[in-house]
Amino acid sequence: MRGLLLALLGGACITLQGVANAQISRDIGTWQAATITQLTGFLISLLILLFTRDRKQGWAKRVNPLYITGGGFAAIIIFSEVTAIKGVGVTLTVSALLIAQLLLTFLIDTKGWFGVLKRTMRLPQFIGLGMMVAGVIILKF
Incomplete structure (x- = not known):
């Protein structure tokens, strides 16, 4: 049940983020909106990490380098979603x-x-x- 609720929350946040990014991009540009989104996401994630004190040693070394690039997809996602929202x-x-x-x-x-x-x-x-x-x-x- 918890997984389903978190999936629904994530889906709602994806939609809200897309709409917010479309509005930001109208004011300052698509790549600027992607930059702001990535930066705020990084800062909030960092604060949560520090707050929860999850200090596992060597965590970055245990991750396949291919998977670390996954965050880079966010720039493509944001650009594509913002451009699509403006169009359709x-x-x-x-x-x-x-x-x-x-x-x-x-x-x-x-x-x-x-x-x-x-x-x-x-x-x-x-x-x-x-x-x-x-x-x-x-x-x-």
Whole structure:
């Protein structure tokens, strides 16, 4: 239950961040909005880290260098989301983002990429994915 609630909170924050970034980018520019977002995210994360006193030694050495680059995707995410919101609106943008996430996570789960446990997708998962794609198409028109 906790995981589901945190997923809902994360989804809500993604939407709020996208809308806020779109407004910031209108005032000062898209890359400036990405910079501000990354900086504030870093500072808040650092404060939480210091507050929780999670001082595990050598943590950076235990992480695969490929995965450390994951934070760099945020710049692409912010730019893409802000530009899309300006062009097609919040609802269609978030819907398309969710479908892109689902398609990629589907591949990651079925192929076992990045060390995750391989999972078999069944008909209900395919139907659900198809319904989401159909929903985005309906939203577009």
